[in-house]
Structures are given as C-alpha cells and as structure tokens.
Amino acid sequence: MLTYLLRRLALFIPVLVLISILVFSLLHLAPGDPVNMIVGEDRPGPEVIAAIRKEYGFDDPLPIQYLRWASHAAVGDLGYSYRSREAVTQVVLERLPTTVELSVLSIAFGLVLALPLGILAALRRGTWIDAVSSAVAALGISMPAFWIGILLIYLFALTLRWVPPSGYVSPTEDLAQNLRLMVLPVITLGLGYGATLTRYVRASMLESLGLDFVRTARAKGLSGAQVVFGHVLRSALVPIVTVLGIETGRLLGGAVLTETIFALPGMGRLAVDAILSSDFPTMQGAVLIMALWVLLANLVVDLLYGVLDPRMGRS
Amino acid sequence: MNDREELAALTKAAEQGRMGRRELLRRAAALGLSAPAIAGLLAACGASSGPSASGAAPSAAGDPNGKITYGLGSDWQTLDPTFYTNVAEREIFYSIYDPLVDMDQKLDIQPRLAKSWDVQDGGKTIVFTLQPNVKFHDGTACDAAAVKFNLERMLDPKTGSPQRTNIDAITSVDAVGATTVRLSLKEPFTPLLGSLTEGPGFVSSPAAIKAGGKDYGLKPVGTGAFTFVEWLKADQIRLKKNPSYWRSGLPKFADLVWKPIPDETVKLANLKSGAIDVIDNVPSSDRKSIRDDPTFATWDAPGTRWPMIRLNLAKPPFNNKLVRQAVSLAVNRADIVKAVYFGEATPALGPISPVYKSYYDASIDKYGLGYDPSKAKEKLTASGATNVAFTVEIQNVASQQRLAEIVKENLAAIGITVTIQPYAITAFQDRITNKLYQATIGSWTPRPDIDGTMYRHFATDGNVNSMHYSNPDVDALFKRSRTLANGPDRVKVYQDVQKLIVDDAPWVFLIFETQTRAWSKKAVSGIPQIPDVMVRFAEVTRY
Numbered sequence: 142m143l144t145y146l147l148r149r150l151a152l153f154i155p156v157l158v159l160i161s162i163l164v165f166s167l168l169h170l171a172p173g174d175p176v177n178m179i180v181g182e183d184r185p186g187p188e189v190i191a192a193i194r195k196e197y198g199f200d201d202p203l204p205i206q207y208l209r210w211a212s213h214a215a216v217g218d219l220g221y222s223y224r225s226r227e228a229v230t231q232v233v234l235e236r237l238p239t240t241v242e243l244s245v246l247s248i249a250f251g252l253v254l255a256l257p258l259g260i261l262a263a264l265r266r267g268t269w270i271d272a273v274s275s276a277v278a279a280l281g282i283s284m285p286a287f288w289i290g291i292l293l294i295y296l297f298a299l300t301l302r303w304v305p306p307s308g309y310v311s312p313t314e315d316l317a318q319n320l321r322l323m324v325l326p327v328i329t330l331g332l333g334y335g336a337t338l339t340r341y342v343r344a345s346m347l348e349s350l351g352l353d354f355v356r357t358a359r360a361k362g363l364s365g366a367q368v369v370f371g372h373v374l375r376s377a378l379v380p381i382v383t384v385l386g387i388e389t390g391r392l393l394g395g396a397v398l399t400e401t402i403f404a405l406p407g408m409g410r411l412a413v414d415a416i417l418s419s420d421f422p423t424m425q426g427a428v429l430i431m432a433l434w435v436l437l438a439n440l441v442v443d444l445l446y447g448v449l450d451p452r453m454g455r456s
Numbered sequence: 457m458n459d460r461e462e463l464a465a466l467t468k469a470a471e472q473g474r475m476g477r478r479e480l481l482r483r484a485a486a487l488g489l490s491a492p493a494i495a496g497l498l499a500a501c502g503a504s505s506g507p508s509a510s511g512a513a514p515s516a517a518g519d520p521n522g523k524i525t526y527g528l529g530s531d532w533q534t535l536d537p538t539f540y541t542n543v544a545e546r547e548i549f550y551s552i553y554d555p556l557v558d559m560d561q562k563l564d565i566q567p568r569l570a571k572s573w574d575v576q577d578g579g580k581t582i583v584f585t586l587q588p589n590v591k592f593h594d595g596t597a598c599d600a601a602a603v604k605f606n607l608e609r610m611l612d613p614k615t616g617s618p619q620r621t622n623i624d625a626i627t628s629v630d631a632v633g634a635t636t637v638r639l640s641l642k643e644p645f646t647p648l649l650g651s652l653t654e655g656p657g658f659v660s661s662p663a664a665i666k667a668g669g670k671d672y673g674l675k676p677v678g679t680g681a682f683t684f685v686e687w688l689k690a691d692q693i694r695l696k697k698n699p700s701y702w703r704s705g706l707p708k709f710a711d712l713v714w715k716p717i718p719d720e721t722v723k724l725a726n727l728k729s730g731a732i733d734v735i736d737n738v739p740s741s742d743r744k745s746i747r748d749d750p751t752f753a754t755w756d757a758p759g760t761r762w763p764m765i766r767l768n769l770a771k772p773p774f775n776n777k778l779v780r781q782a783v784s785l786a787v788n789r790a791d792i793v794k795a796v797y798f799g800e801a802t803p804a805l806g807p808i809s810p811v812y813k814s815y816y817d818a819s820i821d822k823y824g825l826g827y828d829p830s831k832a833k834e835k836l837t838a839s840g841a842t843n844v845a846f847t848v849e850i851q852n853v854a855s856q857q858r859l860a861e862i863v864k865e866n867l868a869a870i871g872i873t874v875t876i877q878p879y880a881i882t883a884f885q886d887r888i889t890n891k892l893y894q895a896t897i898g899s900w901t902p903r904p905d906i907d908g909t910m911y912r913h914f915a916t917d918g919n920v921n922s923m924h925y926s927n928p929d930v931d932a933l934f935k936r937s938r939t940l941a942n943g944p945d946r947v948k949v950y951q952d953v954q955k956l957i958v959d960d961a962p963w964v965f966l967i968f969e970t971q972t973r974a975w976s977k978k979a980v981s982g983i984p985q986i987p988d989v990m991v992r993f994a995e996v997t998r999y
Binding site (some may be wrong): 171232235294307309311401402414417 | 619624718729889
C-alpha cells in the first residue's frame with residue numbers, strides 16, 4: 142500500500158512540472174507586458190520602467206526566467222507578487238483554507254442532495270418522485286452560479302435577513318458566524334454540483350439494480366433495504382466516486398465565481414485578481430496549488446476504489 | 457458584524473427609538489436571542505418615547521466608540537503610497553496618513569501636514585513649514601527629515617515608484633530646520649502642489665519603512681486619524697482611532713473597517729441590509745431607487761470619470777483631421793447617456809470635465825463637435841476619404857461593448873464601417889502602450905491639478921499620449937500654464953488649449969460620468985464632499 146502511494150506521489154512531479162511549464166508559457170507568451178500593470182496608468186519615465194524590469198528580471202530570456210522560478214518553487218518559494226510584493230507562498234497559504242472549507246462543505250451539501258434524490262429516483266423510476274428528482278437536477282445544472290448567488294442574497298439576506306449578504310470570518314475566530322456566512326456560498330456552489338451528481342447516482346443505481354447479483358440477493362430473501370444499501374449502493378458508488386474526482390476541477394472553477402460574488406478571501410478570487418493585474422508569480426502559484434489539489438483529489442478517489450471494491454485494490 | 461455587535465447595535469437602536477417594536481422583535485429573533493434578552497430590548501425600546509421614536513435625525517454628538525464599515529469595488533495591493541496605483545489604495549491613505557497639503561470642495565489647496573508654504577524664486581522654490589510636534593503612529597517624529605526621506609525615496613528611479621512622474625520636477629529636497637522643508641524645482645511647476653494632496657504627498661514613518669523593507673506596504677505607519685490594525689487579505693482592512701491624532705477632536709469614532717466587495721449588486725445588498733454603512737459607488741441602474749429611499753444619503757459627483765475614444769493620428773483614416781471631426785459630429789452622446797449610463801452622465805464635447813469648476817468652459821456648446829449627422833457627412837465628403845472603415849478596440853467589459861455598439865450604429869449612418877475588437881486587459885493595455893490601435897476606448901479620472909489630466913494626454917511628450925498627437929501651440933500653452941498660479945490667467949490658457957484640442961479632435965469626447973457614493977443616514981453623517989471623491993473619514997460622524 143505504502144509503495145503504491147509513494148509511486149503515485151512520485152508521478153505527481155512530472156505532471157506538476159509539465160503544468161508549470163504550460164502555465165508559465167501561456168502567461169508569458171500571451172500579449173501584455175506585466176510592467177504596464179505594475180506602473181499603472183500614470184506611466185513613469187523610462188528610467189523607472191528600466192529599474193522595474195531589472196528588479197523583476199524581465200529582460201532575461203524566458204527559459205532562464207522559468208528555471209529561476211522553478212528552482213525556487215521546488216523548495217516551496219513561489220516568488221514575490223509583482224503588485225503587493227508579498228511572498229506568493231505565504232499569500233496562497235493564507236487563501237487556501239477558505240477555498241478548502243468552501244469546497245468540502247459544498248461537496249458535502251452536494252452529496253446530501255444527490256444521494257437521496259438519485260437513489261429514490263432510481264428505485265421509483267418513472268414515478269412522480271423520479272420526475273421531481275429530474276426537475277431539481279435540471280434546474281440545478283442549468284442555473285448559473287452568479288445568478289443563484291444573487292437570488293439567494295436577495296431572499297435570505299435582504300428579505301428574510303437571516304444571514305449577512307456576504308463576507309468572511311475565520312472559523313478559528315468565530316465558528317458560528319463563519320458557518321452562517323458560508324451557508325449561501327455553499328448552496329450556490331453545491332447546488333450545481335449536487336444536481337450533476339444526482340444524475341450520475343440515478344444512472345449508476347439503475348445500472349446496478351439490473352445486475353445479476355441483485356436478483357441473487359433478492360432470491361436469498363434479503364429485505365429491500367438490505368439489497369439497496371448493502372449491495373446495490375456499494376456497487377453503484379464506484380462510478381459515483383469517479384465523478385466526484387473528475388468534478389473537483391469544475392468545483393474549483395465554480396469556487397472562483399462563488400468567492401467573487403460572496404467576497405470570500407479564497408484561492409479562486411486570488412487567481413482572478415492576479416489575472417486582472419498580470420501578477421504572474423501569484424497566478425503561477427495559484428494555478429500550481431490548484432493543480433496539485435486536483436491531483437490529490439484523484440489520488441484519494443483511486444484509494445477509495447480499493448475500499449469500495451477490493452478487487453481493484455492495489456493492482 | 458457578529459452577534460454580540462449586532463445585539464449592541466440593536467440595543468442602541470432601541471434606546472434611541474430608531475427601530476419599531478415589530479422590526480426589533482424580528483431582528484432579535486433572527487439573531488436567536490433568548491426571551492429575557494428580547495424583553496430587555498423591548499424595555500429599552502419603550503424607554504424612548506416621544507418625538508425621537510418617529511425616526512427623527514439622530515443626535516448630533518455621534519458615538520465615539522462607533523464603527524464604520526466601508527465597502528469598495530476594488531481591492532488593495534499595497535498600503536505604501538510610493539507603490540500605489542489604484543483609487544481604493546489612494547482613498548484609504550487619507551485615513552492612515554496625512555498629505556502635506558489637501559484640497560477643499562472648491563479644489564483650493566489647504567494646509568495639512570504643512571501648515572503653510574511659500575512659493576519663491578518665481579516658482580522655482582517652494583518652502584513648506586510643517587505642523588510642529590506631529591508624531592507617526594510608531595511614536596517617531598514627523599519632521600522635515602521625514603518629509604525629505606519620503607520624497608527622495610519616491611524620486612529615486614531605483615525605487616521604481618509609479619508616482620515619480622508626478623513630482624519629477626523636483627531637483628532637490630532640503631530639510632532646512634526641524635519643521636522647514638525646501639523643494640527646488642527645475643522650472644516653475646504649479647501642478648506640484650496638487651500632486652502633494654495625494655500619492656506623493658503622504659508621509660510614511662522612515663523608521664517603519666527601514667524596518668519593514670519590502671513588507672512596509674503590508675503594515676503602514678503614518679500620522680493619520682486612524683492607525684493600522686490588521687489586513688485580512690481580500691476580506692478587510694481594520695483601522696482604529698489614533699488617540700493622539702494631532703488635529704484635536706478628530707476622529708469622531710473608534711473603528712474603521714474597509715471591505716472589498718467585487719460584485720456591485722452584492723455591495724449594494726450589503727448596504728441595504730445594514731451589514732456595511734457606506735459604499736463607494738452605486739451602479740447607474742440602481743441610483744434612482746437609492747435616492748428615493750429615505751434610509752440612504754447619496755453624494756453625486758458629476759464628471760469624475762470620462763470614457764473617450766482615442767484616435768491614432770499616425771494611421772489612416774485618422775491621419776485626416778476632417779475624418780476625425782466627422783466621427784465626432786456623428787456620435788449621438790444623448791443615446792450613450794441614456795442606454796449605457798441610465799441618465800447618470802452628461803455629454804462631453806471637450807477634455808475638461810465640469811469637476812474642474814472654473815476651468816470648465818460652459819460655452820463649449822458653441823465650438824464643440826456635437827451630434828450633427830448632416831455636418832458630419834459634409835466633413836466626410838470634404839475629407840476626400842472614401843470607404844472609411846476602422847477597428848475600435850475595447851476591453852472585455854459589458855459597458856464598453858454597449859458604448860462601442862452605439863458608436864458603430866451612429867457611424868454607419870454616415871457611411872463609416874466600424875469593427876469592434878475586444879481584448880483582455882493586459883493585451884488591451886499593451887496595444888495602447890505600443891500605439892498599435894486605430895481607435896480605442898479608454899477612460900480617465902480627475903487628477904488634483906488639471907495639468908495631470910491634460911498635459912500627459914495632449915502634450916507632444918505627454919507620458920500617456922498614445923495618439924501621436926502633437927500641436928506646438930498646445931505645447932506652448934501647456935508650458936505657460938505650468939508657470940501660472942491658479943486664477944483667471946491660467947483658466948484662460950486652458951480654455952484656449954481646449955479650443956485647439958477640440959478642433960484637432962485626437963479624441964472623440966463622449967460623456968462625463970457621475971459617480972455616486974451612498975451611505976446609511978442612520979449610521980453616518982458629515983462626509984466631506986471633496987471633488988476627488990475620496991472620503992476623509994477623520995471628519996465623519998458615526999451614530
């Protein structure tokens with residue numbers, strides 16, 4: 142098991158290097174000189190611009206700039222932001238917990254929504270329950286996050302005044318307030334995720350329900366609940382968990398929007414702000430950490446396969 | 457606001473009779489308060505009877521322990537004035553720092569850290585006398601040496617300060633005595649005082665800059681009414697009252713919180729819900745509802761941003777002055793005001809915004825190139841150009857897209873074909889810097905001195921003149937304006953400059969936009985309405 146884990150982790154390295162080269166090239170080859178964004182619209186004279194180019198090493202060839210950045214990144218130093226002059230590693234670490242909390246709660250919300258809806262829809266296929274489940278899923282998939290977010294703010298923050306419209310409090314400072322502020326963002330991000338998942342749960346359950354072992358289980362005289370939760374669900378979970386892993390990337394994409402709407406200080410907003418101000422080091426750092434996150438999520442999924450289906454174990 | 461603070465606010469509201477019983481009960485229940493706590497609140501509510509319960513104006517005294525939360529559309533990158541580039545950064549400086557001089561509602565320069573100044577040697581020397589005994593938040597003295605340190609840091613090209621361009625007329629800074637600073641200039645430069653009301657004029661603690669190094673911008677130390685407490689990135693900046701502020705009796709409240717809220721609708725929802733007290737701009741489409749709501753006060757600042765179309769004079773078709781004039785005459789600015797700005801703007805026929813008070817020339821209607829399609833056609837025919845077509849470059853944002861579409865339609869009516877090309881911000885900026893465009897939509901905001909708005913765009917060596925615009929008469933007038941003190945002579949020079957520029961038409965002047973700050977009347981009053989639209993919180997009262 143340990144060797145398997147180490148082997149998988151070692152595979153991360155070439156993937157991350159590839160991603161970093163890709164991100165670095167995309168940023169630097171795209172039109173736009175970062176000096177423009179550093180100096181702002183007042184444009185100081187050429188001597189100031191020359192000083193800035195020298196300080197940040199913009200005059201070196203791109204491969205040299207990449208190697209300089211990569212060699213530092215390898216030991217955890219992601220460089221300094223062009224705009225705020227802060228250490229990017231520090232900035233990313235400050236922003237990471239908010240996005241982790243948002244994502245984990247949204248996945249939980251999505252599962253709480255998708256599992257009962259999907260399972261019920263599969264068991265009562267073709268009934269009104271199935272129709273309601275499909276309608277909820279279609280609605281959740283088709284409503285854009287920014288729109289749901291604004292609607293939720295109008296309803297719960299302005300009309301009912303149950304929660305504040307936006308903002309963030311660290312859970313270590315005030316957990317109750319933190320959770321109150323997270324309710325709307327989690328629904329916003331989790332709804333679309335849960336809706337997609339509902340469709341997969343339903344499809345996967347239907348497929349498993351039709352398999353031979355279900356007939357055998359029923360023939361053995363097991364109760365309906367025992368069949369569904371002891372056998373069908375377990376077999377249906379494998380494709381669902383796969384989707385969980387694949388959807389991690391999309392979830393992060395949704396976090397970008399959600400964090401912007403609800404003014405949450407997370408990684409998504411960091412990346413957006415960095416793009417808008419051509420802050421390459423922050424951009425590269427944020428993307429690298431997000432890529433690592435997606436890789437880790439997929440590793441966890443792989444490990445879960447072993448738990449769900451021992452046959453897939455370590456092979 | 458956490459529950460505790462919310463409860464305190466509720467109690468206060470109840471005591472002052474600002475909230476009806478029903479509203480109070482509703483909010484208390486929303487907070488999950490216990491029955492005894494609610495009973496206490498109701499008692500407080502009952503205690504205030506009589507006229508004040510009808511929601512009359514709160515007492516004038518204000519709450520010295522109060523907190524104001526201010527929501528802004530943009531975020532901060534640095535709190536070091538030497539490296540700042542955006543307006544949110546500049547605005548918070550007025551709370552943490554003091555500028556050497558400030559401006560009043562008439563744009564006149566007023567004393568601040570400098571209690572007086574003397575312009576000598578025909579304008580080539582300015583001697584500032586500083587307020588005595590002013591201390592930075594770290595306890596060190598804000599004296600002549602500190603001012604010298606700050607200005608020299610900004611002037612040193614190795615520092616890489618984006619602000620250098622505004623003060624590079626200074627050749628040397630001398631601390632003549634403990635409270636006397638002498639600036640020597642290359643040549644007389646009237647706009648300098650205006651620049652010292654903002655970025656270059658804020659004075660940081662030299663000790664803190666030396667100790668902070670690269671990180672100084674994260675923990676600023678000034679002399680201002682509020683001291684820095686903490687900066688939770690992308691969430692809030694907390695400031696608290698500077699108890700030994702040198703301007704006596706100020707500030708009038710204890711805590712000041714700055715919150716970046718990127719989404720305009722959400723920012724407005726925060727104001728409406730009472731989660732924040734002041735916002736920096738109300739979206740044009742929502743202004744009427746906010747103005748009609750008696751809960752809120754608004755401050756309309758007309759002409760504080762102006763979009764324009766820059767035309768590249770080095771490329772066809774805009775190397776032909778008659779074509780440029782024809783384009784200007786063909787644009788229906790009233791349509792733009794209505795369709796893009798919901799009426800929250802006025803048509804612009806020249807580069808000088810009404811924000812510049814006496815410099816604004818009300819008679820521009822007579823010589824401006826306003827909407828006149830038949831005259832536009834005449835000019836186009838006279839230009840000799842045929843099949844005129846060009847590409848207008850815009851940033852990838854909805855308001856610019858709408859604006860460009862109206863222009864496209866207007867120009868089609870006189871036979872000019874327009875292609876709209878959107879770019880991402882960095883590429884867009886690059887095409888301007890390298891003067892690659894034919895036409896491009898940009899916008900500008902006022903600088904404290906009118907020179908900061910005019911010279912850099914329209915002088916031959918202006919640092920953001922990307923249009924290849926060059927008119928020796930304009931250059932000569934600019935040069936003269938820099939030696940004249942503010943007054944009728946300088947106003948006359950700018951009105952002459954404006955006539956020349958309008959005729960040359962290097963820009964298609966479009967509109968002057970109104971920006972609107974809004975705040976909760978129950979919470980805040982006394983925001984000084986300075987034309988630079990920066991809120992000076994030192995003088996504000998919190999109820």
